[in-house]
Amino acid sequence: MKTFGQLSFKRLVIVAYRLPFKIIKNGDADTAVQNAGGLVSAILSLSDKMNANAESNEKIIWIGTGEKQLGEENINPHFDLYPVEIPDEVNEKYYGGFCNDTIWPLFHYFPSITTYDKSYFEAYEQANQLFFKKVKDIILPGDFIWVHHYQLFLLPSLIRNSIPGVNIGFFLHIPFPSSELFRMLPNNWREAILNGLLGSDLIGFHTNDYTQHFLRSVKRTLGLEIQQNYIHLENRIVKADAFPIGIDYDKFHNACSITEVVKEKRNLKKILSDRKLIFSVDRLDYSKGLLNRLKSYERFLEKYPSWHEKAIFNMVVVPSRDTIDRYIELKKEIEATVGRINGKYSNISWRPIIYQYKSLTFNELVALYDISFVGLITPLRDGMNLVAKEYIACQQENFGVLILSELAGAAVELNESILITPNDIEATSDAIFTALEMRESEREAKVIKMQKRLKNYDVFTWAADFFSQAEEVKEMQQKLKVNYLNFKTKNEIINTYK
Ligand code: GDG
Secondary structure (H helix, E strand, C coil): CCCHHHCCCCCEEEEEEECCEEEEEECCEEEEEECCCHHHHHHHHHHHHHHHHCCCCCCEEEEEECCCHHHHCCCCCCEEEEEECCCHHHHHHHHHHHHHHHHHHHHCCCHHHCCCCHHHHHHHHHHHHHHHHHHHHHCCCCCEEEEECHHHCCHHHHHHHHCCCCEEEEECCCCCCCHHHHCCCCHHHHHHHHHHHCCCCEEEECCHHHHHHHHHHHHHHHCCEEECCEEECCCCEEEEEECCCCCCHHHHHHHCCCHHHHHHHHHHHHHHCCCEEEEEEEECCHHHCHHHHHHHHHHHHHHCHHHCCCEEEEEEEECCCCCCHHHHHHHHHHHHHHHHHHHHHCECCECCEEEEECCCCHHHHHHHHHHCCEEEECCCCECCCHHHHHHHHCCCCCCCEEEEECCEHHHHCCCCCEEECCCCHHHHHHHHHHHHHCCHHHHHHHHHHHHHHHHHCCHHHHHHHHHHHHHHHHHHHHHHHHHHHCCCCHHHHHHHCC
8 A cells, every 4th residue: 555655646636515614703703613524534634644744735625615715715724625606596406405315315224215306316417517617627637536425426427528537536425325225216317326436436435335235236227347346337447445434543542641631531520420421422313323322221221220320321412404304303302202211210319311412522522432431323324433433542541332333334343342233222222231331351352452453544544545546546547548459358458457
C-alpha cells in the first residue's frame, strides 16, 4: 500500500452532498462550524495528515451543498470549498424524496416504507447534473475525484462521459442491499444507478457482503461480465471492493487523558457514585433500533431485579431530520417508552433511564464512552457504525463491554463484542446482564484485541488503501488498453493481472 506522499494524483477533490462546514448566525457575526457526521470527521482528520505529509501545499477541494459564503471566505486553511446550489423545489424531491424516502429505507431493508415516485427520480437526475456542472468547472488534469454516498450515484458516469481519462473513486457509506431488494426499484432506475456508479474506476463498500450484493446486481441488471472483483465494460475495467472505514484512533484514545476530559469524567463518576453506566448515542433514525433497545433494557430490568438501582442507562439521541413526520412519530414513541419504563421502575433516588435529545461536545462524548461499563449499539441495519469503533477506542477506565448488533457493518471487525440480533429482545436483555457481570480480565482481553485492530486499520490506512487501489486500477486499465489492441480475449487479459 502506498503512503500519502507516494500517491501520484495532484489534488484530491471530494464531492459529497454537504460541505463540511455551515454558517451559524451569531448576532451580527457569522461563524463557520463543522457539520456532524462520520464522513466529515474522517476527511477532516485526513486533511491534517495529508498536509503534514505532502510536499506541495495543495488544498483539498470539496464540492457540496452549503451557503454561498463558504465559497467566498477562507473557512479552513486545508480546504477550498465550492457550494453547489440546488433550487428548493428540486432539493425537496431530490434529498427529501429520492434520497431519504426511496434509497435510505430500501438500502436499510425497510421496503415497506419505501416510496417509488417518478418525480423524485427526475429530481435526483437534475441534482446530479447540477453537481456535475460544478465539478466540470473545477477539475484539472491529474486530480483524483472522490465521490461519496447515495446522493450521487449518477455523478461518476456524468463525469466520465465528458472527460474520459479522469480518475474517479466512489465510496458508499450505507449498506448495498441484496440484489433481491435492489430489484424492487423500477428497471430504468436500477440501470441508471449501476451505470452511474460504473463511471468510477474503483467503487468502495464497508464490507464484503455489500460488495458481493453490488456485483450480483450488476450481473443481473446489466448482464456484464464479472471476474472476482472486476467488472468488464466495453474497453475499461472497474473494481469493486471492501474498505471498512476506520476512525482517527489516536484522537479518540488520547482524548481520554486530556485535562478537560479527565475533569468531565470525575464529575460524572461523582454523580453516578457506584452505579454502572450503560451508554448509547445515535442520530434519531428508524434504522438505529432505538425502540428495540429500550424494550430490551425494560426486559432486563424485569428479569434481573438485582440490578435495580445499580445500573443506569444514558440514552443520547442526536436531533436529525425531525421535521419529517416519520421522525416526529419515532421521537414521540421513544419519549413515551422512556416515560413508561421510568414510571414503572424509578424511585426517589434512582431513575433507570437518563434520556437526552441533544448533541454532545466531543469532550462529553469521549468522557461518557470511557466511564461507561456497557456500550449498547443495536441498529436494525447500519453501513458501518463509527460509534461502536469510537467506544472501543476510548475504553481505558473499565474496559467496558460492547453489545453490538450483528446487522451493523462494524460487527465484522468487532467480533469480540457481544453480538446480538436487535429484534431478539430476550437475548439482548441477557446480553446486558452478561456484560455487567463480566470479569475484568475477560473485558480487558476483549478490548485490547479490538483496540489493536482499530489502531492498525484507522481512517488514514482506510484512505491510503482506497487511493492506492484506485491507482492500481488505473495502471491496469493502461495495460489493458495495449492488450485490447493486441486482440487478447477479456479472460486472457484479466488472468494476466491476478
Ligand atoms: C454513515 C452511515 C457509517 C454522533 N453523535 C454525536 C457525535 N456523533 C458522531 C460520532 C460518529 C458520527 O457522528 C456518527 O457515526 P455513524 O457511523 O453513525 O455515521 P453517520 O454519519 O450517521 O452515517 C454509517 C458512516 O456513514 C461512516 O461511513 O458508519 O453506517 O450511516 O463519528 O462520534 N459527535 C459529537 N456529539 C454527538 O452528540 N461530538
